Amino acid sequence: AAEKEASQQSTLGAYSPVDYMSITSFPRLPEEEPGGAAAESCLRARKEEDAFLGEQDTDPDSFLKSARLQRLPSSSSEMGSQDVSPLRETSKDPFSGDCSCRQDGLTVIITACLTFATGVTVALIMQIYFGDPQIFHQGAVVTDAVPCTALGIEVLNKQGSSVDAAIASALCAGIINPHTSGIGGGGVMLVHDIRKNESQVIDFRETAPFEIQEEVLQKASEAKVGLLVGVPGMIQGMHKAHQLYGRLSWSELLGLAAGIAQNGFNVTHDLAKAVTELKELNYSDRFRETFLPEGQPLLAGMLMKRPDLANTLDLVGAEGASAFYSGNLTQEIISEVKNYGGVLTEVDFSNYSALVKNPVHTVYRGHLILSPPPPHAGPALISALNILEGLNITSQISRENTFHWIAETLKIALTLASSLGDPSYDASVEASVEDMVSKSKAGVLRQLINDSQSFPSGLHIPPFSMESGHS
């Protein structure tokens, strides 16, 4: 009997329920063993167990655990201790409840996790769109005068677009520094959309009057300054920019600029200096009243108000750009220009339009450079950068060499610029521009530069005359 018992123990040990495949071949205990009612009962239970075990093939884990729990004690009881075993046979299937519960629990956990993750994701998305920004978008404004910079910032803070801010600031600049710009002048705006990588140039440069003649200009005396006046483009340019990119209302923008003129501002050092440098003495009384009040030049820091300009801006704000180009203001400008020998007419104003163009561009050291096309000198700037790029300027090169190269390059670029003009009046300008901005042309021009000797400008390319002035 002892030998038989030892044999059974070793058999059980050999079929340790660690391995699933081992378990599936679990040894059957000898059925022929005698044992009375208890033995019969045990045998019946064993058969039920075996039948059950056969059904668990699909779930190895639960099978292993249940086998460990059920089979081993049962086996031990058969080894002579079944009467004292604390385990009791149960008629209820012990797996049916627990097992299904465990599966349901896993489902609940997964469902809960998915629900939680979905909720968090939705909350984050809503936070991005409706919540306070977590990354604060900055902005910057730079102008020639403090009040104009402040006005630009004010417009941005009012949720105005960058172009809105630029319009308000540019109009303000014409009020604070009337010697440099204003609605009687013109200019150019470059707008770049960072996200779309798109750029537009709004050209509101002045145009020559239709009745202008070069011969008249040549013979004009100093008294006929009216001949120097081109059709102003500032209001058209700002209006065009606003139509394309504006967010605040046109009247609000002009109202903000008018407020500066109405409420007054401190005379800038630059304006005061310009007034003191006035050489010509034949300015009108109106001019003198404005800039030389009581015969004295304006001083920096003095409070200056321009209610006349404020009313004009308010009018243009209320009635739109047409108030400037086909209204009483137009007649007033024409009349005043004619008083000074000029030739501006209503046709000049009604035909004026700000032009929207593409900028010229190049890639300089991994950066895209954008600048206005002709009649602006953008292509010459591009050419200068293309030439300099090939000179391989680095911080290792001596500063003196760098300055020499820059000076020689700029001579070439300025010479090229002097050959530009309005492409609408000369189709060959476009071809010149294409050549001017090309890298291959830059390579050719670079060969003209001598590393050790400066050459007179125009030695290689003759420049055209350019008035050396403030424009």
Added chain:
Amino acid sequence: ASQVLVMGPDDYIVAVVSSLNRPFGSGIITPSGILLNSQMLDFSWLNKTSNHSSLSPRNLIQPGKRPLSFLLPTVVRPAEGMCGTYLCVGANNGDKALSSITQVLVNVLTFNKNLSESLSLGRLYPQLQSNILQVDSEFPQEDIEFLEARGHHVDKVKVVSLVHGARRTNNFIIGVKDPRSVDAAGATIL
């Protein structure tokens, strides 16, 4: 010329340069307070001081035509992708603007100097007609001597041109005025 540079939270860069030509333009002021320009001076036309050979045929005055301009609002962005340096600059003082903008761009993009330093460094301008190389008051004396040794006729002036700029690197934006200007101002929204 006056300059306005804006880099807004809407991811737009705007540069505006406008002018009346001479200071106070033509000097004509209307009853509504509008000072009128003298922009016809930017055309190429024969006057007492110039000769026929130096006239630019493409910039001759014609009705409805726009004159050659050195108003150069300039924008810089990374050539590829969106990460990197964005820049906008403007300058005044006629053709000196071209010269000054070039030098500021070289300082920022070649020497990797910050914008403030790039704007404050001395600048030069080669005057074509007189063949004189103008340098501003910030230009180092030793460099002037070297340029003279290479045959440049150097003339020192107080200011060649005022250049303002704004720079954006990722979400950091800064507006910087030319330190030579007393009145200009750059402001940044934080």
